[in-house]
Amino acid sequence: MQLEALGREARAVVKGNRIAVVTDETVEKLYLNRCMQSLKCAGFDVYSFVVPPGEEAKSGMQYLNLLNALAEIPLTRTDALVALGGGVVGDLAGFAAATYLRGISVIQVPTTLLAAVDSSIGGKTAINLPAGKNLAGAFHRPALILRDASLLESLPQTIYQDGMAEVIKYGVLADADLFELLADKAQAHRRMEEIIERCAEIKMRFVEEDVFDTGVRQLLNFGHTIGHAIEHATNFSVSHGKAVAKGMAMMAEISMKQGWCSEETTRRIKDILHVYGFDLTIVQQKDVLYDIMKTDKKRKGGMIDLVVPEKIGRCRLVRVTIEELGEML
Numbered sequence: 001m002q003l004e005a006l007g008r009e010a011r012a013v014v015k016g017n018r019i020a021v022v023t024d025e026t027v028e029k030l031y032l033n034r035c036m037q038s039l040k041c042a043g044f045d046v047y048s049f050v051v052p053p054g055e056e057a058k059s060g061m062q063y064l065n066l067l068n069a070l071a072e073i074p075l076t077r078t079d080a081l082v083a084l085g086g087g088v089v090g091d092l093a094g095f096a097a098a099t100y101l102r103g104i105s106v107i108q109v110p111t112t113l114l115a116a117v118d119s120s121i122g123g124k125t126a127i128n129l130p131a132g133k134n135l136a137g138a139f140h141r142p143a144l145i146l147r148d149a150s151l152l153e154s155l156p157q158t159i160y161q162d163g164m165a166e167v168i169k170y171g172v173l174a175d176a177d178l179f180e181l182l183a184d185k186a187q188a189h190r191r192m193e194e195i196i197e198r199c200a201e202i203k204m205r206f207v208e209e210d211v212f213d214t215g216v217r218q219l220l221n222f223g224h225t226i227g228h229a230i231e232h233a234t235n236f237s238v239s240h241g242k243a244v245a246k247g248m249a250m251m252a253e254i255s256m257k258q259g260w261c262s263e264e265t266t267r268r269i270k271d272i273l274h275v276y277g278f279d280l281t282i283v284q285q286k287d288v289l290y291d292i293m294k295t296d297k298k299r300k301g302g303m304i305d306l307v308v309p310e311k312i313g314r315c316r317l318v319r320v321t322i323e324e325l326g327e328m329l
């Protein structure tokens with residue numbers, strides 16, 4: 001759906017008359033005018049709140065500044081926020097919407113590939129604390145998600161590639177046909193709009209089954225346990241998508257060695273990651289990664305659930321002890 005349809009679509013889900021659009025400085029220059037124009041044409045009073053680009057916008061200070069700005073307008077319970085941007089803006093605006101006046105509606109308009117296929121869906125919202133990423137958050141599902149694939153055309157290649165790691169993850173996890181389609185890069189490029197919709201449907205399906213992330217939704221973490229450890233070990237100089245790609249490759253290797261999947265499955269996972277230009281080498285010492293994984297917030301006592309590929313299109317959870325994980329690494 002095109003960004004120009006936002007005002008009309010918002011009318012169907014927002015009862016009030018005021019909308020505040022949250023975006024970052026990069027996206028502001030590209031799409032804020034079009035976004036606000038569409039909302040104004042539908043009769044809304046429209047306000048904007050712009051944050052600097054990048055992870056630092058998910059800070060407590062930006063969050064409080066945003067709440068104060070909403071209170072000054074003032075937005076009421078029936079009004080809404082629009083998150084126009086990537087996962088950072090989506091998480092910040094989503095958390096503000098979850099908590100302002102004990103919860104107002106949020107509309108997600110993702111502008112990165114990662115946001116379109118992942119972070120805008122499912123209602124996880126968060127900001128970072130000095131002690132770590134995403135430590136304060138809430139489940140608050142969007143009233144509407146407007147995906148306009150043409151907004152992704154302005155993405156720098158490296159940020160687009162980060163999103164591709166998640167796209168490939170969906171193929172391995174739940175859709176062997178999607179995996180096949182991705183293997184032909186030129187065809188995949190032509191059919192990107194359809195691919196994004198397919199990934200979004202897969203995520204929606206997992207979320208509907210497990211809204212609060214205590215069961216099947218954990219399968220969406222394929223590649224993420226090791227990926228998070230790599231992000232931490234490098235002080236986030238390796239981006240999320242690139243770390244997840246390394247994590248998926250390493251999990252595929254481990255699964256093959258444990259007899260959970262065939263050599264062929266592991267080869268295909270690594271091949272497709274190479275097709276999309278991912279560097280799969282891991283330079284960190286395994287002890288460093290292991291120490292970080294021991295503190296993974298998804299750990300359950302002395303156990304951790306690994307997402308392992310069984311074959312292309314199907315993964316499952318395997319519960320192992322922390323010590324077993326150390327041995328596998």
Ligand SMILES: NC(=O)c1ccc[n+]([C@@H]2O[C@H](COP(=O)([O-])OP(=O)(O)OC[C@H]3O[C@@H](n4cnc5c(N)ncnc54)[C@H](O)[C@@H]3O)[C@@H](O)[C@H]2O)c1
Binds near residue numbers: 030123124
């Ligand atoms: N809530 C969830 O379920 C969930 C899931 C995964 C990740 N996340 C969060 O998402 C965040 C990462 O999101 P991201 O990768 O989208 O990063 P991001 O939001 O920081 O965007 C990356 C960069 O791209 C720029 N940008 C955005 N859209 C653009 C466009 N169309 N054209 C040109 N530039 C554009 C941004 O200004 C930014 O500099 C992390 O904070 C992560 O914790 C949340």
